[in-house]
Amino acid sequence: MIAGGPATLAQALGRRRRALRCAGVTQSFDAGDPTAPPPAIEAEALVKRFGDVTALDGLSLRVAQGICFGLLGPNGAGKTTAISILTTLLRPTAGRARLLGRDVVAERAAVRADLGLVFQEPSLDPELTAREQLDLHARLYHLSDRARRVGDALALSGLEADSNRPVRGFSGGMKRRLEIVRGLLHAPRVLFLDEPTLGLDVAARATIWDALRALRRDGRCTLFLTTHSMEEAEALCDRVAIVDRGRVVVEGTPAALEAALGGDVVWLALERPEGAAARLAALEGVARVAEEAGRDASPTRLRVVVAEGPRRLPALLDAVRAHGVLEVELQRPTLEHVFLHHTGHVFEDAAR
Amino acid sequence: MSAFFADAATIFRREWLRYRRDRAYWVGQLVFPVVVVAFIGLGLNRVVTLPTGASYLAHLATGVLALLVGSGGIGGGVTLIQDRASGFLRALLVAPVSRASLVVGKIAARVAASLALVGVLAALFAPFAGIGLAGPRALGAVVLAVAGITACFVALGIVLGSRLRSLESFRLLSALVTVPLYFLSGIFYPVSTLPAPSRWLAAANPLTYGVDLLRYGLIGVSEIPPARSALLLALLTLAATAVAIRAFDAPERRA
Numbered sequence: 278m279i280a281g282g283p284a285t286l287a288q289a290l291g292r293r294r295r296a297l298r299c300a301g302v303t304q305s306f307d308a309g310d311p312t313a314p315p316p317a318i319e320a321e322a323l324v325k326r327f328g329d330v331t332a333l334d335g336l337s338l339r340v341a342q343g344i345c346f347g348l349l350g351p352n353g354a355g356k357t358t359a360i361s362i363l364t365t366l367l368r369p370t371a372g373r374a375r376l377l378g379r380d381v382v383a384e385r386a387a388v389r390a391d392l393g394l395v396f397q398e399p400s401l402d403p404e405l406t407a408r409e410q411l412d413l414h415a416r417l418y419h420l421s422d423r424a425r426r427v428g429d430a431l432a433l434s435g436l437e438a439d440s441n442r443p444v445r446g447f448s449g450g451m452k453r454r455l456e457i458v459r460g461l462l463h464a465p466r467v468l469f470l471d472e473p474t475l476g477l478d479v480a481a482r483a484t485i486w487d488a489l490r491a492l493r494r495d496g497r498c499t500l501f502l503t504t505h506s507m508e509e510a511e512a513l514c515d516r517v518a519i520v521d522r523g524r525v526v527v528e529g530t531p532a533a534l535e536a537a538l539g540g541d542v543v544w545l546a547l548e549r550p551e552g553a554a555a556r557l558a559a560l561e562g563v564a565r566v567a568e569e570a571g572r573d574a575s576p577t578r579l580r581v582v583v584a585e586g587p588r589r590l591p592a593l594l595d596a597v598r599a600h601g602v603l604e605v606e607l608q609r610p611t612l613e614h615v616f617l618h619h620t621g622h623v624f625e626d627a628a629r
Numbered sequence: 630m631s632a633f634f635a636d637a638a639t640i641f642r643r644e645w646l647r648y649r650r651d652r653a654y655w656v657g658q659l660v661f662p663v664v665v666v667a668f669i670g671l672g673l674n675r676v677v678t679l680p681t682g683a684s685y686l687a688h689l690a691t692g693v694l695a696l697l698v699g700s701g702g703i704g705g706g707v708t709l710i711q712d713r714a715s716g717f718l719r720a721l722l723v724a725p726v727s728r729a730s731l732v733v734g735k736i737a738a739r740v741a742a743s744l745a746l747v748g749v750l751a752a753l754f755a756p757f758a759g760i761g762l763a764g765p766r767a768l769g770a771v772v773l774a775v776a777g778i779t780a781c782f783v784a785l786g787i788v789l790g791s792r793l794r795s796l797e798s799f800r801l802l803s804a805l806v807t808v809p810l811y812f813l814s815g816i817f818y819p820v821s822t823l824p825a826p827s828r829w830l831a832a833a834n835p836l837t838y839g840v841d842l843l844r845y846g847l848i849g850v851s852e853i854p855p856a857r858s859a860l861l862l863a864l865l866t867l868a869a870t871a872v873a874i875r876a877f878d879a880p881e882r883r884a
Contacts, residue, residue, distance in 0.1 A: 364723050389725040400716035404647050416639040417724040419632065443650075459720075 315378030317342045317467050317499035318363060323372035325358050325523075332358040334523035335372070340516075342377075342466075345493040345500040347514030349507065349612060355523040356503035357397060360471050363501070364394050376467060390418070393465030395456050397472040397503075403445040407436050407455055410444060411462060418463035430458040450481030457488060461498075468492070470502040474509060489513055507612040519616055526619040535610040538618055539564040541586025542608040543593055545579045548601025556596050557581055562589050576603060633733075636726045640734025641741070644708070648742055658701065658746050662693040666754060681819050683850040690758040691847045692816035694750055695778060695840040698743045699811065702779040703803050705739045706786015709877070710796055728878040732787065736870060740779045747775060751847055760847045770846030770855060777862030777869075778839035782807075784873035791876050815840045821852055835865050 318340040325333040333355045340346040348356050361367040363374055365385040374381045376388045401410055411430050415423040431437045434454045444452065453473070460468055473489065474482040490513065492498055504510055510517045511531050518528040527534060540562070547553055554566045557579065565582040583589050586607050594602060608614075648654060670689040677685040712718040721731060751760050762768050785806065793799045813827060814820075814836035823831060831837045842858040845851035851858070 366719065366723055386725055386727075389723060392723070394720075394723050396716060396719055398716050400718075400720040402643070402647070402712075402717040403715050404650055405643070409643075409646055413639065413643050414720075414724075416642070417636065417721070417726050419635065419725075 314342055315375070316340055317344075318346070318374070318376055318501060319378075320359070320363065320374040321372050323359065323362055323374060324370045325355075325362060325367065326370045331523055333362070333369070333372075336520065336524050337372075338518055338525060338528070340499065340501060342499050343496040344515040345489070345502070345513055347510040347517040348501070348503040348520055349505070349510045349517050349616075350503075350520035351505055354505075354520045356505075356520060357471055358523075359520070360394075360469050360501075360503055364392055364469055365389055390463075391466045393460035393463065393468040393498075395453075395460040395468070395470040395473055397475060399452050399456070401444045401452060401455065401459075404443055406441050406443055407431065407434075407447075408440040410455065411459055414459050414462050420463055426462055430462050434458040450477055450484070453477060453481065453485060457485065461492075465498060467499045467501060470500065472504060473502055474504075474506070486512060507616075510612055517612065519612070519619060521616075521620045527615065531612060534612065534615045538610045538614055539582045540584035541582075541610060542614075543581040543583055543586055543590060544604070544606040544608065545581065545593070545597060545602065546576045546604035547579065547597060548576070548603055550577050550579065550600060553597045553600045554579060557593060560589070560592060560596055563593075578604075633727060633730050636730035637734040637737060639726075640721075640731050641738045644735060644738030645741070647708075648738070654704070655746075658697055659750065662690075662697055662750050663753070665693050666690045666758075670758075679819055680821060681850050681852060683844075683848055684759065687758040687760065687848045687850070688819070688844070689817065690754045690760065691844040692840055694747050694847070695774070695814070695836070695843045696811055696816050697746060697750070698775050698778045698839075698843075699782045699807065699836060701739055701743045701746070702782025703786045703807060705735055705779070705783035706788075706790040706803070707796065707799065708735065709787055709790040710793070710799055713794075714796075729874045732783075732874045732877050733870065736780050736783045736873065739783055740776050743775050743779055744772065747771065747843075758848070762846070763849055767846040767849070770842050770859065773859055773862050773866075774839045774843035774846060777842075777866045778836060780866040780869040780873070781835050781839070784869040784876070787873045788876040810834055810836050813837070815844075815852065819852055835861075835869075838862055838865075 316339050318338060320336055320338040323333045323336040324331070336355065336359055338348075348359060350356050358367065362369050363376060363381060365381050365388055368382055377391055379388050379391075381388050402413075405413065408427060408431065411427040412423060415426055420426055431440050434457070436451060436455060439447070439451065444455065447455070457470075457473070460470070470489070474485050477485065486509075489500060489502075493500055493513065493515070500513075502513065514531065516528065516530050517534065518525045519534075520526070529537070545553075550568070554568060557563055558566045560583075562584045563581055564584065565580075567580045569578045569580055581593065583593065586609070590605070590607055594605065666686070666689060670686045673689070674684060674686040679685060679688055681688070709718070712721070754760050762771070786803065789799055789803055789806070793802065813823075813831045813834050815831065816836075820828060820831045820837055820841075838853060838858040838861050841851050841853045842855060842862060845855045845858070
């Protein structure tokens with residue numbers, strides 16, 4: 278791998294992950310179904326209070342092995358606190374959590390060996406070089422064949438040329454790449470990533486996304502990421518849980534969550550809106566029609582929730598042609614709408 | 630248990646990688662004792678006669694080495710604050726490594742660094758101050774003194790460091806605590822010359838025994854029976870390490 282040089286971080290990760298074997302894994306089983314493997318992550322009514330502040334307020338989760346799971350929420354929703362508890366860095370005030378069937382408080386030593394964590398903020402020793410950093414990590418995880426693993430990790434991070442420079446001088450993207458390969462160095466069965474692309478430029482973000490997609494395709498490692506970017510959750514996650522004020526408000530695949538909203542939204546601004554709502558409501562596929570008063574001088578708009586919006590849009594327009602169509606807008610549902618629907622407030626407002 | 634020592638060795642290694650690059654640390658630690666001994670020791674040497682029989686120069690030179698060991702130990706606490714500030718501490722805390730091995734590795738690295746500094750400086754002062762290792766007993770006394778002082782001060786540094794977030798408040802508070810410890814320890818003048826209340830405080834100061842044992846090891850002069858100091862320091866090393874581990878482990882941080 279070093280000789281050829283991986284074309285991209287993502288390709289290299291995919292290849293490397295396929296080459297890895299998870300050895301010596303002891304599994305504990307659910308009492309209910311003795312044959313089923315334990316979920317990667319299980320959280321039951323986690324509560325965490327810091328003095329008067331309640332960061333988690335009964336958060337429950339279940340994440341199957343091998344998927345990419347996203348915890349989506351605004352800043353301050355409790356995402357980092359949740360990750361800290363699941364990775365044994367914090368103890369919950371109440372509730373319990375298990376990683377691969379093992380309790381994160383009672384069996385934290387075993388849990389730590391199974392997980393990798395990529396922090397939101399840098400967690401590298403600025404005075405050590407990239408190579409020293411990885412070698413140290415390999416020693417902390419008691420890995421054999423350190424030199425090979427460190428070499429492979431450097432190759433796939435694309436940082437070989439800078440491997441003997443102290444990390445102090447690295448750019449944000451370089452540091453994040455190093456953190457990710459460090460998180461993978463010991464082949465964890467669950468990799469946690471706290472806001473993996475926060476503060477990165479578009480190119481660096483794309484590199485990280487490709488790498489995470491490769492890991493997800495490989496399916497050997499469960500990915501658990503937090504993000505406040507709807508786009509990121511949609512791009513990477515098999516399932517997402519939306520958190521708001523310390524609890525999960527809804528959980529599912531992004532597509533299912535969006536579909537549950539009842540369809541697409543067509544906004545219509547009409548010259549003469551009287552009677553148009555009733556006419557639209559009678560059309561096939563239309564779930565709801567609501568009038569929304571325009572702000573300032575802009576005209577009243579109709580909000581039409583309709584299944585298969587792109588296909589039905591022509592029929593909608595035909596039905597209201599006589600009312601004088603001023604503007605049309607078709608919105609496909611996004612996680613942003615899912616969030617709004619379930620919490621009753623828009624995403625940005627939720628940030629405390 | 631073997632994992633424990635392997636982990637402590639890993640931390641030791643990492644601390645040394647850092648020290649090696651930290652030129653300011655070595656220069657500062659080497660220059661300060663030389664300046665004190667040259668300007669104060671040489672000056673007062675002719676004026677002061679000590680009841681212990683040692684020359685003032687020898688007394689101060691050995692005392693300053695103990696001071697250096699103590700401040701090196703406090704520096705161990707500073708590295709904890711630095712590790713937290715850089716975020717590296719979290720990477721250590723999430724690794725399958727016991728907190729105890731992290732603390733032991735940190736203390737051991739400081740002990741090694743301080744022993745190296747004491748060795749170099751003792752050799753430098755030897756011609757002027759009559760310093761010389763009398764034998765394995767003396768060497769044992771030096772090692773035990775350095776280990777005991779370091780463990781106590783690293784523990785102090787970690788106790789302070791795990792509660793304070795900024796380096797500024799750490800520096801201020803650690804100076805507030807350590808300066809009285811230094812003055813009441815026999816570093817600058819023999820404890821037996823202190824007035825009564827100060828003498829009692831000095832007797833309760835762990836550093837007093839470390840200073841005395843270090844002095845015994847380097848110039849063969851002591852105010853306290855060396856065996857008593859040695860036993861006390863051995864116990865102190867263990868107790869201080871335990872305190873440091875507890876202080877490091879106990880506080881729950883928002884990671």
